[in-house]
Amino acid sequence: MLSNIISCVLIGLDGEIVNVETDISNGLPSFSIVGLPDTTVRESKERIRAAIKNSGFNFPIKRLTINLAPANTKKEGTHLDLPMAVGLLSASNQISNKDLSEYVFIGELSLNGKLNKVIGVLPIVISLREKGYRKIILPIDNYNEASIIEDIEVYPFENLAEVIDFFRGEFNIQKKINTKNENQKHRIYNMDFSEVSGQQGVKRAMEIAAAGGHNILLIGPPGSGKTMLARRFPTILPDMDIEESIEVTKIYSISGLLPSNKGLIKVRPFIAPHHTTSKVSLIGGGKTPKPGDVSLAHLGVLFLDELTEFQKNHLEVLRQPMEDEKVTISRVNATVTYPSKFILVASMNPCPCVSKMKNYHIFDLEENIALA
Ligand SMILES: Nc1ncnc2c1ncn2[C@@H]1O[C@H](COP(=O)(O)OP(=O)(O)OP(=O)(O)O)[C@@H](O)[C@H]1O
Ligand SMILES: [Mg+2]
Structure with a gap:
């Protein structure tokens, strides 16, 4: 089966949308990532495999291909772990495909399935809002940073299992819509x-x-x-x-x-x-x-x-x-x-x-x- 998950990479301070396409077909078991991944993205295979297994899901023993489109720009960053893992679970029918296309996924995975903080979330969220995306799934540790931006729905999660349960309708998360920015008035210096x-x-x-x-x-x-x-x-x-x-x-x-x-x-x-x-x-x-x-x-x-x-x-x-x-x-x-x-x-x-x-x-x- 085929699935398509949306994520984003940074080029300087500008975000570029990446479509994480996952195909699972019969054949000798293999797992390849194409679309100019750099070393951090290529290494994510091992994290994704362990995170899926340790979160209680099945890692498909088939021929797995992930394409990061557009395939002509170099992709770097561990935050593509989550969209790739969700793509694999979606393509192997472990979650329904239905709502997935409305969300953008960002997050690094630990071997135990925990979502780790990633860098560059603020410029990513700003770029996503400019491009018209409104729903973002990210690690809970990045919530404060993402919450700076108004009119965006941020869904912070602790681990992969929570994300999947959310799409299965088994996990209720209070979506956090940012409408108001914090007061600017407090500057604290320890000297004067x-x-x-x-x-x-x-x-x-x-x-x-x-x-x-x-x-x-x-x-x-x-x-x-x-x-x-x-x-x-x-x-x-x-x-x-x-x-x-x-x-x-x-x-x-x-x-x-x-x-x-x-x-x-x-x-x-x-x-x-x-x-x-x-x-x-x-x-x-x-x-x-x-x-x-x-x-x-x-x-x-x-x-x-x-x-x-x-x-x-x-x-x-x-x-x-x-x-x-x-x-x-x-x-x-x-x-x-x-x-x-x-x-x-x-x-x-x-x-x-x-x-x-x-x-x-x-x-x-x-x-x-x-x-x-
Ligand atoms: N006008 C001032 N009011 C209050 N404290 C002062 C004043 N001038 C100097 N000091 C104190 O003198 C000390 C030495 O100052 P400072 O280290 O800023 O000197 P400096 O010009 O950078 O010296 P150097 O060339 O050795 O780096 C500091 O503890 C500083 O608080
Ligand atoms: Mg000095």
């Missing part, structure tokens, strides 16, 4: 700009930078408070509105940096890479391109402490993302663009030669200079 004593000139320069979104370089001797000031800079930035919060949360979602108990990110990001960081972690990249620090700092602050310690070519690669407010990364698998609109705050000690200059007051703490 008001704690800075004196330093009126620097404070004024930083306030101007925060108001106008300007980059700022702090120059001063050790102990003059550069790091302390920079860390308090986000506390004087304006609140993020809901669109900004969603944009930032999407990037953290695909990076796998969103905790399960957290929905929307409401605090502007503050990213402070060490000066030994690599170019890839700064700009983004990898076999399947992931966002780098410039994108993780999107709509927030990128803080380069001890600027002069960074390698020159690392600083050079920041030029294009700072000018364009986005970064495009090309790899064999895909070319993706991530946003990178941030305020750069940098700090450095003055060059030793300036101490020899006459009438130069840089070492006077109160007159510590800030160039905006």
Whole structure:
């Protein structure tokens, strides 16, 4: 028999619908997945086999073929486990085909059938809503993230058996329709700009930078408070509105940096890479391109402490993302663009030669200079 289950894969921040077609026919027992699966998807065979068996269903001992359509784009992500398992159970008549086409399935399977949290659920849900899909089945640990988006019916489940029972009408789940977003008003910082004593000139320069979104370089001797000031800079930035919060949360979602108990990110990001960081972690990249620090700092602050310690070519690669407010990364698998609109705050000690200059007051703490 044949079945078709709908799922979604991510290309950068955009979701693309994948039809998981399953065919079961007579012949020598085999299990193949076609349609350009990457290693994580190919490995899912073993997880699906064990999860189906350990959830109390029969794994068909026949010739099984799963096609991930469209077959010309590379598929990656463990979240295709659930649609493939449901496809196999549907094609082997263990659940009825009837309602399945209305739902989109996302979830990684454990060997015992439990549904594990997956990354990138927020951008997937946003893309699905844009494409007109309204009912989404996903792991319970991804519920908070998916619930950010309005007008979508989210069905969170603990394990494969619950999903199948739901379609057999034996499991009642309260469908959760998201209609209202949480209040935006609560920002919590464990430090505040008001704690800075004196330093009126620097404070004024930083306030101007925060108001106008300007980059700022702090120059001063050790102990003059550069790091302390920079860390308090986000506390004087304006609140993020809901669109900004969603944009930032999407990037953290695909990076796998969103905790399960957290929905929307409401605090502007503050990213402070060490000066030994690599170019890839700064700009983004990898076999399947992931966002780098410039994108993780999107709509927030990128803080380069001890600027002069960074390698020159690392600083050079920041030029294009700072000018364009986005970064495009090309790899064999895909070319993706991530946003990178941030305020750069940098700090450095003055060059030793300036101490020899006459009438130069840089070492006077109160007159510590800030160039905006
Ligand atoms: N204006 C200030 N108000 C309150 N605390 C301050 C002020 N200036 C400095 N400090 C305190 O001095 C200490 C040293 O500051 P900080 O580490 O920010 O200096 P720095 O300029 O980054 O030095 P370095 O060049 O060594 O990195 C911190 O504990 C900070 O709280
Ligand atoms: Mg410092």
